Amino acid sequence: MGFLKGFLKSGRDQGDPSRLCRRGRRTLLFAGMVVLLLAAGGFAGLLGMRAYVQASAPLPPQPDVSREVVDREGRLLRPFSLPDGRWRLAARLEDVDPRFITLLEAYEDKRFRSHGGIDVLALGRAAMQMVFEGRVVSGGSTLTMQVARLLEQPRPRTLGAKLAQMRRALELEARLSKPEIVSLYLTLAPYGGNIEGVRAAALTYFGKEPHRLSLGEAALLVALPQSPEARRPDRQPRQALAARNRVLDRLLAEGVVSADEVRLARREPMPSGRLPMPALAPHLAQQQLSARPALTRHPLTLDAPLQAQLEELARGRTQALGRGLSAAIMVVDNASAEVRAYVGAADFFDRSRAGEVDLARAVRSPGSTLKPFIYAMAFDDGIAHPETLIADRPVRFGAWRPENFDKGFHGTVSVCRALQWSLNVPVVRLLDVVGPQRLASHLQQVGAGLELPAGAAPALPMGLGGVGMRLTDLAMLYSTLARGGEAKSLRFRMDEEILAAPQAPFVGPVAAWYTARCLLGTPAPAHGMAGRIAFKTGTSYGYRDSWAVGFDGRRTVAVWVGRPDGQPVPGLTGRSAAAPLLFDAFARITRQPAPLPPAPRGALLAGNARLPPPQRQFGATADNGVQVVFPPDGARLDAGGAEASLVLKVEGGILPLTLLLDGAPIARAENRRILFWSPRGTGFTRLTVIDAEGMSDSVTVRVE
Structure with missing residues (x-):
């Protein structure tokens, strides 16, 4: 019983x-x-x-x-x-x-x-x-x-x-x-x-x-x-x-x-209420869910603890900067191109800051953040070296007269110093030789999206921010520099196939290393330690956007700060607003940034006096001693037959002369000032002549 x-x-x-x-x-x-x-x-x-x-x-x-x-x-x-x-x-x-x-x-x-x-x-x-x-x-x-x-x-x-x-x-x-x-x-x-x-x-x-x-x-x-x-x-x-x-x-x-x-x-206390569900990376999460609605589980490449830290950082920093401001932050692993953190806005739930707008994908003027890629292409073309001297003085390009941010000029400086100080005139001189169309093509070939006004073609002002770009594109581009010029698409998901890199790199490893080495010497913001990360800041016209993008040997971090509605914020610059946030983000990632890779094979570590004569001094106009007299700039040329050669005539300059077609050397004249070249197809082509002292002149022609 x-x-x-x-x-x-x-x-x-x-x-x-x-x-x-x-x-x-x-x-x-x-x-x-x-x-x-x-x-x-x-x-x-x-x-x-x-x-x-x-x-x-x-x-x-x-x-x-x-x-x-x-x-x-x-x-x-x-x-x-x-x-x-x-x-x-x-x-x-x-x-x-x-x-x-x-x-x-x-x-x-x-x-x-x-x-x-x-x-x-x-x-x-x-x-x-x-x-x-x-x-x-x-x-x-x-x-x-x-x-x-x-x-x-x-x-x-x-x-x-x-x-x-x-x-x-x-x-x-x-x-x-x-x-x-x-x-x-x-x-x-x-x-x-x-x-x-x-x-x-x-x-x-x-x-x-x-x-x-x-x-x-x-x-x-x-x-x-x-x-x-x-x-x-x-x-x-x-x-x-x-x-x-x-x-x-x-x-x-x-x-x-x-x-x-x-x-x-x-003795354990009872929960007194309900807690909200996790809401990390809300912008990227919503985007991935919309792209693949049939899946119940979406494994991303993000790191949750890092994501939480950077969301908190963005929220606190923008509150201190002022009402209506927001920020976006991305962290990319250099080796794999995996995105480890993606902060699309300072606070997703803050309507006063338009928190639901994904600012990492918003098209904005990049300011000076494209300058390193112009320098990298110039290094890759051989028309400049970090120790090459370049003039920072008043110059006109047609009706346009570029000015530096501080409205002054610094005379003759090294190319590396011009990049570190973010001088406008030297980079426009380089871009005039590299070619805006060629720069745009290189950027687009590696996956960067460029937004231009309807019917507009790439022009010299794009080197100073005259083009629309996204933070995602800048993060990808800077991680390309960190990898030695090897381009890779950003990877957001763990379950997607790794896309193969484009066949041609953006630039070679030497040019990428030169650029990274210069950026490592960029003056740090207030309370930041210089020489720890390679970085560049940018400020768009009218103080609407402030940028800072940098990398060490392992990671790339990209930061944007501004108003979601695009209204100007007087005094808001990349150096004052975005750069401190960039350095704080790196501090949350690691106590000691990883060193950059050593110099690749072929890098020339020398002062200006030991450079080859053509690389000691850079010049971009006919006033420097060499001038293309035929064909004239803007001319239309008949391509002729498949084997046809076209003539190019030069005045002035010190022999020998080197002819570059869209930045690539194609001909050399030892004892004459007439060169012959064959077009690679129809369309716009840029021809550049460099003499033995590094003086140069360029024309853009249309082959029909």
């Missing part, structure tokens, strides 16, 4: 009114039928029923789950609710602390690993409890039966529903493994309100994934699905506390946990 009393008591959830719902006559009738079934050899009948059901078991339905965007390690960045507003995050057995599974099975279904979907002993105990008590004391449902109920549409708890649930449980056991059944329970279990599944519950109530639960937290999440609304800790804290403690007491009585563990677990 004592065994019977213990047996009847073992499944009882005492003191919980929500579990003592009265069923009336139908419930008692069902209880009696179960008892009679067991008494009449129910084991044999159940085995026969199980074999019959399993032979025709259909495939179980796949429940809809919330879409998830995760980082490179599988850490949750941002989930998206179901269309009806529910949070239901897919959960696997390995996503949950093994101890939680132990507690769950010990409390809900201690014979889960051995039964086939229906626990005859538990049903018999529940039935006899109803007969003796006149009410429902325990339900007798297994975890598999609960999953069967959760997979179906809600229906009244009748005898027919219970039998259908039992049949469905047998079908699930026939089609699924035990871990798969537990995973379904972990995904579907109700936790109050619009929260379903243990992962959504753990994030909502504790702000953590369920693989890091304490004993008290695990006990609460075991208790909640039995009466999710009546025990919600954010609305019914007393009932939630009592339910958690009953779970702890039961597990202590059954020897699953120790008395010391229970004592400590009872």
Whole structure:
């Protein structure tokens, strides 16, 4: 008789009114039928029923789950609710602390690993409890039966529903493994309100994934699905506390946990409210979800801890800068071109800063941030070296007279110094020789998007920001320099194929290294340490955009600061606003920036006096001693036949002369001032002549 009393008591959830719902006559009738079934050899009948059901078991339905965007390690960045507003995050057995599974099975279904979907002993105990008590004391449902109920549409708890649930449980056991059944329970279990599944519950109530639960937290999440609304800790804290403690007491009585563990677990505070779901990288997450809506899991290349740090940095820094300002930050791994952080705005939820606008993809004037690529192409063409001297003095290009940012001129400086000081006149001189169209073509060939006014062609002002670009493009371009000129498309997803780099690099490794070495000497902003990262700042016309992009031996960081609506902010410059944010971002990435690679083979480490004569002094106009007299600038030429050669006549200059076609040397004249060249096709072509002293002149012609 004592065994019977213990047996009847073992499944009882005492003191919980929500579990003592009265069923009336139908419930008692069902209880009696179960008892009679067991008494009449129910084991044999159940085995026969199980074999019959399993032979025709259909495939179980796949429940809809919330879409998830995760980082490179599988850490949750941002989930998206179901269309009806529910949070239901897919959960696997390995996503949950093994101890939680132990507690769950010990409390809900201690014979889960051995039964086939229906626990005859538990049903018999529940039935006899109803007969003796006149009410429902325990339900007798297994975890598999609960999953069967959760997979179906809600229906009244009748005898027919219970039998259908039992049949469905047998079908699930026939089609699924035990871990798969537990995973379904972990995904579907109700936790109050619009929260379903243990992962959504753990994030909502504790702000953590369920693989890091304490004993008290695990006990609460075991208790909640039995009466999710009546025990919600954010609305019914007393009932939630009592339910958690009953779970702890039961597990202590059954020897699953120790008395010391229970004592400590009872002291754990109850959650006082619901926490928001993670919302890291909201702009990129939304973009990836829109691009592949059929996927339920989107693995990105981001690093969640770094992403969180930089979002906090952008939010705090822009608040200090002033009302209405925002910022965007990107971090790229140089070797793989993987994006490790993507901050599209200072605060996604701040409407006063237009937080929902993805400023990393907004088209803006890049200011001076394209200058390094003009220098890199000049180095690659051989028309300049970092120690080449170049004149910073007033000059006209047609009707345009470029000026430096400080409105002054610095005389003759080295090319490297001109880049470090971001002088405007020298870079325009270089671009006049390199060619705006050729620069634009190089940038576009490696994947950078350039936005020009309708019908406009690339021109010299693009070197000072006269073109539209995105922060994503600048991050890609600077990481190209950091890789020695090798171009790679940015990679945002872990599950996408790595795209092959374009066949031709942007520039060669020597030119890229020259440029990086110069940028390493750029004066640091206030409170920043110079010589640690290679970087360049930029300020667009009218103080609308401030930029700073830099790299070390491992990473590239790109920063934009400004107003989302494009309004000017007087005094907002790349050096004062974006550069400090760039240095702070690097400080959060690493204590010590990685050194740049050593000089590649072929790099010439020499002062100006030891350079080849053509590279000692750069000149860009006919006043420097060499002039193309035919064809005139802007001329239209007939290409002639396939083997036709066209003539180019030069006056002045010191022999020998070198002719460059679109920046590439094609001919050399040792003792004359007439050169012949063959066009590579129709369209615009730039011809440049350099004499023995490095003086040069250029014309652009159209071949038809």
